[in-house]
Amino acid sequence: MANYNPEEIEPKWQNYWRENKFYHAKDPAEAGEAEKFFALVEFPYPSGEGLHVGHCRSYSAMDAIVRKRRMEGWNVLYPIGWDAFGLPAENFAIKTGIHPSVSTQKNIDNFKRQLKRLGLSFDWEREINTTDPKYYKWTQWIFLQLFKKDMAYQSKVPVNWCPKCLIGLANEEVIGGKCERCGEQVVRKELKQWMFRITRYADRLIEDLEKLDYLEKIKIQQKEWIGRSEGTEAVFKIDGTEESLKIFTTRIDTIFGVTALVLAPEHNLVSILENNISNLEEVKKYIEKVREKTEFERVNLEKERTGIKLEGVWAVNPISGDKIEIWLGDYVIGSYGGGAVMMVPAHDRRDYDFAQKYGLAIKEVVKGGEISKEAFTDYGVLTNSEGFSGMASKEAIEKLQELLKEKEMGGISIQYKLRDWIFSRQHYWGEPIPIIHCEKCGVVPVPEEQLPVELPFVEKYQPTKTGESPLAAIDEWVNVKCPKCGGPAKRETDTMPNWAGSNWYYMRYCDPQNDQTLGSLEKLKYWLPVDWYNGGMEHTTLHLLYSRFIYKFLFDIGVAPSLEPYQKRTSQGMVLSYDGQKMSKSRGNVINPDDIIKEYGADTLRVYELFMGPFDQAISWNIQGVKGVRRFLDKVYNLVLERLPNEESGKQAQRLIHQLNRRVSQNIETMKFNTAISGFMEFINFAADNKEEIGREVLERMILLLSPFAPHLAEELWQKTGSRESVFQQKWPIFDPALAQEQKINLIIQVNGKMRDKIEADPEISEEEAKAAALASPKVQNWLNNKEPKKIIFVKGRLINIVI
RNA sequence: GCGGGCGUGGCGAAAUUGGCAAACGCGCAGGACUUAGGAUCCUGUGGGUCUCCCUUGCGGGUUCAACUCCCGCCGCCCGCACCA
Numbered sequence: 001m002a003n004y005n006p007e008e009i010e011p012k013w014q015n016y017w018r019e020n021k022f023y024h025a026k027d028p029a030e031a032g033e034a035e036k037f038f039a040l041v042e043f044p045y046p047s048g049e050g051l052h053v054g055h056c057r058s059y060s061a062m063d064a065i066v067r068k069r070r071m072e073g074w075n076v077l078y079p080i081g082w083d084a085f086g087l088p089a090e091n092f093a094i095k096t097g098i099h100p101s102v103s104t105q106k107n108i109d110n111f112k113r114q115l116k117r118l119g120l121s122f123d124w125e126r127e128i129n130t131t132d133p134k135y136y137k138w139t140q141w142i143f144l145q146l147f148k149k150d151m152a153y154q155s156k157v158p159v160n161w162c163p164k165c166l167i168g169l170a171n172e173e174v175i176g177g178k179c180e181r182c183g184e185q186v187v188r189k190e191l192k193q194w195m196f197r198i199t200r201y202a203d204r205l206i207e208d209l210e211k212l213d214y215l216e217k218i219k220i221q222q223k224e225w226i227g228r229s230e231g232t233e234a235v236f237k238i239d240g241t242e243e244s245l246k247i248f249t250t251r252i253d254t255i256f257g258v259t260a261l262v263l264a265p266e267h268n269l270v271s272i273l274e275n276n277i278s279n280l281e282e283v284k285k286y287i288e289k290v291r292e293k294t295e296f297e298r299v300n301l302e303k304e305r306t307g308i309k310l311e312g313v314w315a316v317n318p319i320s321g322d323k324i325e326i327w328l329g330d331y332v333i334g335s336y337g338g339g340a341v342m343m344v345p346a347h348d349r350r351d352y353d354f355a356q357k358y359g360l361a362i363k364e365v366v367k368g369g370e371i372s373k374e375a376f377t378d379y380g381v382l383t384n385s386e387g388f389s390g391m392a393s394k395e396a397i398e399k400l401q402e403l404l405k406e407k408e409m410g411g412i413s414i415q416y417k418l419r420d421w422i423f424s425r426q427h428y429w430g431e432p433i434p435i436i437h438c439e440k441c442g443v444v445p446v447p448e449e450q451l452p453v454e455l456p457f458v459e460k461y462q463p464t465k466t467g468e469s470p471l472a473a474i475d476e477w478v479n480v481k482c483p484k485c486g487g488p489a490k491r492e493t494d495t496m497p498n499w500a501g502s503n504w505y506y507m508r509y510c511d512p513q514n515d516q517t518l519g520s521l522e523k524l525k526y527w528l529p530v531d532w533y534n535g536g537m538e539h540t541t542l543h544l545l546y547s548r549f550i551y552k553f554l555f556d557i558g559v560a561p562s563l564e565p566y567q568k569r570t571s572q573g574m575v576l577s578y579d580g581q582k583m584s585k586s587r588g589n590v591i592n593p594d595d596i597i598k599e600y601g602a603d604t605l606r607v608y609e610l611f612m613g614p615f616d617q618a619i620s621w622n623i624q625g626v627k628g629v630r631r632f633l634d635k636v637y638n639l640v641l642e643r644l645p646n647e648e649s650g651k652q653a654q655r656l657i658h659q660l661n662r663r664v665s666q667n668i669e670t671m672k673f674n675t676a677i678s679g680f681m682e683f684i685n686f687a688a689d690n691k692e693e694i695g696r697e698v699l700e701r702m703i704l705l706l707s708p709f710a711p712h713l714a715e716e717l718w719q720k721t722g723s724r725e726s727v728f729q730q731k732w733p734i735f736d737p738a739l740a741q742e743q744k745i746n747l748i749i750q751v752n753g754k755m756r757d758k759i760e761a762d763p764e765i766s767e768e769e770a771k772a773a774a775l776a777s778p779k780v781q782n783w784l785n786n787k788e789p790k791k792i793i794f795v796k797g798r799l800i801n802i803v804i
Numbered sequence: 805g806c807g808g809g810c811g812u813g814g815c816g817a818a819a820u821u822g823g824c825a826a827a828c829g830c831g832c833a834g835g836a837c838u839u840a841g842g843a844u845c846c847u848g849u850g851g852g853u854c855u856c857c858c859u860u861g862c863g864g865g866u867u868c869a870a871c872u873c874c875c876g877c878c879g880c881c882c883g884c885a886c887c888a
Contacts, residue, residue: 217808217883224807224884231888249888262888305886331886341888349805350886417887537882611829613816618881622816624830631844632829663820675818678828685828748824753869755824793868799823803868 004637006601010712023121025077028526034075038527039066040506042535043081046107051114053591054575060606062534063120064708068668071732079509081128082108083502090429093461100429118602119711126512130501137452138518139500140434144445151197161189166463196421198549202226213568218540225541227417234410239314248337253396254344256385257365260325261315262343264334265290278312290330305331305354318409337415346371428461428470430495438482438489447483469493503550525561533566573617580620591621603710604630610673635684640717643694650693657698661735664705704733748799749774751783767794774800
């Protein structure tokens, strides 16, 4: 028996496919009638560790989908590239002195070799690299457009500062108070940063989700992250001054229960009212103490809320006119809802605790709870609320909003958890921000014709201790003439974060060589939006949300051709190591795809990763499972070689192959790869027991069906059928319902809903016949025990149930 | 605390969406070939008091029929988390 030898056949067919350009995506001019299909997978960060088996899972899955789609006649774009700016390359440079571009290129070469060895059907003609100046020219161009539309601005903000990486982090990059990359405790530091006004797009980012085919949990997570909240704004005048204070609440119906206002410690009212606050010294000390704590520490000291009363100042309740105290409290978040809340101890848990700790009054204004014991936070009927007493909460909210509006003291207000996006990094290995600071003209954008602003070559990559980027140390790069006035000016030395290049990379695939625009409108219009985007859940609130925002902005300025970038989004489950842990160098449990390919072949690796479990679920690596898949492929190979000369196929084999055809076609589209593959195994098991049934026609169909999963093996076997064409030049087989139809079924006979017997029957068997057959069964007779059936349920083609 | 998901053999899981629970794979046991087996092939494999009964985290309900739908618990995983 001949031997299936992937090490020999896989490279052979990879070369053949490359030479024949089977994966070439046709631009609109050459596409003809074919419908386009843009399939996207997240482009990898080319780390020194090489390709992760998790990459393989996502890429193999999408590869199966696009291979099928091509065979169905779609014009498929399945591209790949490199998200190559980032901290590890820079850290590596600091350690070794090797320039990031050098190590990055080396890593890319390695990744590329690995991806090609997997036989993935990427169109390599469209490969992109975010660190290529020809690419990041357009990343910078997008920044300039944002700047011109006042969507990018500078602001001194407290940033999450990682003392180890010496870098400012976005909120999203801080996990549990620690730096996402190095795990160091993050501290607060005030830095002037570039910001994007993503908050202006908050509503659209929520609303437009409706039109998209994303997994529901992705939509929910994005909505939650944006955190839209409808409530009321109310203005409290500061007694005896011209000053006032805006607060945000979702429970304006409790306004008669307000016993104080509480401000975030960083609220600017303190400095405004300095002269009125009699305990200023103490207050300042308190603010200082809180400032030292990071937001994370503040959050985690939940049980120990602290605060201080501002002595000598009073606020006036805009509805009741009552004079109330003003406090600072560390439980109030400075960046949300104006950093001020009205404290209603009776109807808010936090306020209740705070009031108890500091002896503030607790006044019940909504009936229904026992406020001597705990806060009552439900809606209810108002009490102790002057004219509003007896009114339901919801109604009171509406009335009070109207009243505040009339008095010009507030009204309906909408708040978001989403903050503007900090877009500066104090690092070398990123896209330079194309801005020049002129002493006379201020902030001046680099003229578009001067793009790209190339990263200069440096000797030292160390971040400076001051928080400036290493670029700040290169005088000849920093010092430039102002493009406006020609006077002395300095370049912006901050670079862009990791997300900058990945925000829009999929657009570049549509027209990767264009040096006039980011992409020609014709090509963008043709390919976009992406039809199907698969990637990791961990990117839901980072990359996925931000790239939607950037795309919407580009749509607004006429560059992007649609409202949304990705029509469909799915996610693969994580591939864990054999110990159920995340793979990591330090744990020493990393599975290297090279090793698997070497020992078992790329097809085995691909099929295993799709067979190992439901695609969207995290799953542990199991080398025994890999071996099982290899055994299966061996069986396929040997069966085809043995039975191919046989012209005739049996009826049952035909039926099974058409059933398999139906199942595989469906399962690929719904990403139920594991059951598709088990279907092949069932068929192979049948074939092994019924060899005489298996002939050429059935085998050819099986090879076609298998080709998206095990492309090399399928090609090898297809060529053995005598075909002079590639398996991927064939049409995707359509199953014949008539042939797939079972000729005989097992009719289940139940008595009282329990299976007692089964008989072979025609699928079209009538109720009468089924009943007769059922009652004729000795087993049924035994169970009937001479009793009369009360009722008979007949499900055509399936079962008959006799109820007694 | 809030939001989402999940719970089926020794393990990964499947179940045509309410109709034979455990397909397929792994593991395990026995056998064949073999100097050898950690290669390959064959047979068996949910449990029991085994013609029958029990079994999909636990308890209840709807139904002729429930892994699937409803109610109440328990447990696990993921995301967010003092968002007023």
